[in-house]
Amino acid sequence: KAGVTQTPRYLIKTRGQQVTLSCSPISGHRSVSWYQQTPGQGLQFLFEYFSETQRNKGNFPGRFSGRQFSNSRSEMNVSTLELGDSALYLCASSFTGSSQAFFGQGTRLTVV
């Protein structure tokens, strides 16, 4: 069974630009969550999608958004990038009703 796939693995963007990150969950998993990981703040929850609906949202500004498609694949978008958005963005998928999260390898975003 293929694991959670995130693309791209690495990304360098300039302040003010926007970026879209992609996540393909494990087959059969309908819940997809996104996290931001930084050395200072650790792992912080961004949002969670289930059946194309956002069910839960973390405490991030509106520049951070996401969506989920009918095949459960998910994308997150960050607009008007700031230097502080540099981080490892992790996606996790879960089977319905399970708290066990399977994480992808992450996308390393660097904003210059």
Place this chain on the structure above:
Amino acid sequence: TQLLEQSPQFLSIQEGENLTVYCNSSSVFSSLQWYRQEPGEGPVLLVTVVTGGEVKKLKRLTFQFGDARKDSSLHITAAQPGDTGLYLCAEAGGTSYGKLTFGQGTILTVHP
């Protein structure tokens, strides 16, 4: 919002030594998970504990959940260089769909 405190933040030991990592909260955990993350990878679930007083073993790793479900510990016996990584505790479950609240993590380095 549940705040999870992990200690110590850093741990550097020699191969063969024992160690314990702690995770504490002022509130009762719904359930508590431990993850291990290696550089360049996403976190991987090690164990989920749900019941107060629960003890689970995974080879040389022993996980304990406090009786009051407000604290947990991870004990590693005879640490090996392959145990090196970031150890994270996280609260899961409840009605916060797909949301894990993570501690800051413990960076463990085991020297040969």
